[in-house]
Structure formats: structure tokens, C-alpha cells
Amino acid sequence: MTLRARIGILTVRGMNYHPTMRLAQAAEQRGCGIVAVHPYTVWPAFRKGLPVLSGNSSVQGLDAVLPRQGAEIKDASLPLISHFELMGVPVLNTRRAIERARHKFYTLQTLAAQGLPVAETIFATAPEGVADALQHFGAAGAVVKPVSGRQGSGICRMQAGIRLPSQLQAELDQGRGLLVQQFIAPQGRQDLRVLVLGDQVAAAMALRPAANDFRANFHLGGQARAIAPEPAIADLAVRAAQSMGLEIAGVDIINNAAGNAYVNEVNYAPGFRALEAATGQDIAAAIIAHVLTFVPHGRSSGFLQVSR
Template identity: 40%
Template sequence: MKIGVITINDFDFHPNARLREAALAKGHELSLMNPYRTTCTLGVKGPGVKDWPGLFDLDLVLSRQGALIGDYCLALVDQITGQGIPVVNSRESMRLTRNQFLTLQALCAQKIPVPESFFITTETGFMDAVNLLGGFPVVAKKANSWGGRGVALVENSPMAQVVVDSFLEERKGLLVQRFIPPKGRDDLRVFVLNQKVIGVMRLTPPPGDFRANFHVGGHAAGFDLPKHLEVLALEASACMGLEICGVDIIMNQDKEPYVIEVNHSPGFRGLEQATGLDIASMIIDYLADRYGERPR
């Protein structure tokens, strides 16, 4: 089986390296393509893609662009599927999950618990949200934040002014959310593959930080997921229409769970280190079993 990966990173990037290692071990080929080095074409022969050598020899394309996936890359996914080549995950699921508010909006509509949130476009809206949340502190997030980046804890009015000035873009909006203190809190990353939970880790914020993300120094450890949280993670994955995803669940000190993010291109370095699981091989096995070689 020949697998193409949409990514702006090379094989020095952990997920790409591990996926290639797992693919080769199982007799498959895996190649990378930067989407922004391709050209989408339209004409009498229909939609096409140029500047991607070997595209039509691929059996499957796996998108690994994450929250910063651009409009061009989403258009490219449509061009590829238009050629009869499957893409994992789907364009629509990636469109939703690249935006934190659209993700929470879809989850909330399905009665899946999410943190109390406001999506604002003005400084006045920011302060209104703070008041409705009961005052400072609050959490501010860019809609395309990822890995703990683009996220700030806002503890007072002067800090709010700084965050508004640096984070707020009127046309993109800004999330303002209730702050759940780290004390007594559980931060969980649940890796879902084909509507099955294949790995879970509990993350602990580094000293002096409220963010538990692995990318900002959070400590990862394996975690036995209770059944009700497994159901919650699978509901979130299904709501987003994702075949592969990471579902981030936070529980407050009263152990009330909230889904705070669904990632369509989750990293798994921390999960593999914390659990000893071979996540890369599980992904490759799923792709081979689910799709196999594409009819030519």
C-alpha cells in the first residue's frame, strides 16, 4: 500500500518519522507532500492536482496539518478526493476542528458538555464575557489555538487589555472561557481511532503554568479511562465525523467532565512515551485494513 501524508514538516517531525517507521515495517510505502508546494487545476478534464509527483499512484492520503490547516489545503483535499483517492480525515471534519469555536458549537448542539464560553469580537464584548463568567480570572483562546499556544490566563483588567490588543482580530473572534484551576483538575488526552479508544494519558501542568499540554512541558502519564469518559470521547469523535482524533477532556475538582478540544491531527509522542503503546502501527494497520490498495 502506498500512503501519502499532507504535512508541512519533514521526517524529523516525530509523527512523520514514526508513521514511516511503522509503514515500512509492515511492507507499505509512505511519502510526504507539503500542500503549499502543489497547484490545484480546473478545466475541461475536471479538477486536478499538479506538482505532486506520484499522487495518482497513492492508495490513500493522510492529512497531518493540524489546527493551522489553511483554506488552500482544504481545497486540495477536495481535489484529491475528486480523483478517487481517499483522504483521512474528511474535509468537513477538518474544517470544523481547525476552529475551536466551531468545534465547541457542534459539540454543544449535541448536548456534549463543554466549558462555559463566549465568542467575542470587541473589547466591550470581552469585558461583558468576564462579568457573565463571574469576574477574573478567565481563559482567552484564539480560535485556531493549538498545543497550548494562543491561549492566555487573564487575571485582571490590565492583563485583559494586553490580551485584547495582542489576540483579538475582529474578523476571527476570540474565545473567552471559564477558568478551571489546576488544583484538583484532571486533563486527559484520549486518542480515538475508528471510534475506538486506543490510548489515554493524563497531563499535569508544569510548575507555574495552568496549561497541561505536552507541547508546553506538561507531564504525561498513562490513565485508565472510566466507561462514562470513554463514551464521552467517542461521542465527541462521532460528532466531528473523525476517523482519527485526539479528544481533550478536562474534569474540575468535582470531577465534572468537559470536552475542551477535538484535534483532527493529534500528536502521539507523549502518549507513546507514557503508555508504551505503538500508536503509529495502530494507525497504519487501520488504514491498511480499512482502505487497502485502491482499484486502478
């Protein structure tokens, strides 16, 4: 008898949040159940030397887990992710890959170590470091960004001699550091978002910044259109995802006016509202289909134990 597979979505935003809602719809269409796993109501534990979970009992019998906290993920969520892995539950993406992807400079280090092209970037941990970096980049200025963030939040273009905005100063004060990255002018630039599932490109779009903004982000008013990426771009996106150890990845690539491609960011829990709107593709269904390739055929695993 075929049993209904159950997929856990690790989230703090609930089932009405767009990506979670769409994934739940896609899972239901495939005959699967979706369980919202809130990392602050389920707690990893050991009983008699065995990994178990305490708290919310609805997480029993999950066949796979899909972490979807994105850039907002906190350190406290990581042990839960690795606990699912320890218990034998397929997790897409793994804790180790998430740790690389949630920190933008760790991402660049990982990509560069594999010989992939990244923009010139300086990681600064003090105001003096930011000032030196801005001097290095000269009159064109640079893009200053926090090590993590979503939807373009906290990213600004700066020139030498300009005072750091309070939001970015707080990143230094709290010991997180800042990335100071070469500015690539929007004129003649092409910003691409490529969704990679496993070793395949599932969909891609080009983003155009809103007027008077350099950030090509849909949530900041940017315009999106579907594209069929050139083979070299598709290969670069897949290599970037694989170098990060990600099964599901949103790879952001910038082509400058000279046609040189740089991997800018790699997201482990990419949003896909704009991608679905631009391409007309059912991205949620593609993600669920990929997750199900990791689920034992025809049965629920029943891997989880829950201790109250």
C-alpha cells in the same frame, strides 16, 4: 499479486518532523510507502471536466491521504483535501471534519448540538466583548484563547480590567475572534487526552500542568501518565470524535474537582509523542493500521491523475 500501498501525508514540515517520521516508520514496517504531500507543491485542477492534480508527480497512485497540518492548516490547503476526496481517494480526516475541528468555537458548537458537555464559553469579536465576558466570569477570571493554535500557544488566564496581550489583540484586529472560557482550577482537576480511532479508544493519558501553570500541555512541561479511561469517559471521547465526523481524533477532556467532565477540544491531527512515551504503545502503528482499513485489500488504487 499484492501491491505496495502508498499513503500520502499532507504536511508542510517534512519527513523529519516527529509525527511524520513515526508514521513513516510504522508504514514501512507494514510494507507501505509514505509520500509527503506538500500543499504548496501540489495543486488541484480540472481537465476536460475531470479532477486532476498539477505539480509534484510523486503523488501518483496514492491509496489514502492523511492530513497532518494540524492547527496551522491554512484555507489554501482545504481545496486540495476535498479534491482528493472528489477523486475517490480515502482521506482521514475529511475536509468538512477538519473545518469543524480547526476552529475551537466551531468545535464547541458541534459538540453542544449533539448534547455533549462543554465548558461555559463566550466567543468575542471585539475588545468590548472580551471585557464583558471577563466581567461575567468574575473574580476567578477566565481562560482566553485564539480560535486555533497548537501546544498551548496564545492561551492565557485573565481577570477583568487587564489589558489583552498583543498576541490576542492581534487575533481581534485580524477578525478571527477569541474564546473566553470558564476557568477550571488545576487543584482537583484531571486533564485527559484520549486518542480515538474510528469507534474505539486506542490510548489515553492524564496530564498534569507544570508548576505555576494552569495549562496541561506536554510541550509546556506538563507531566503525562497512561490511564485506562472509565467507560463513561471512553464513551464521551468516541461520541465527541463521531459528532465531529473524525476517524482519527485527539479528544481533550477536563474533569473538574466535582467530577464533571467537559470536552475541551477535539484535534483532527493529534500529536502523539507524549502518548507513546506515557503508554509505551506504538501509536503510529495503530494510526497506520486504521488508515489501511480504508485501502482496497491487496492492491494500490491508482486513483490519482497528475497533470504537468
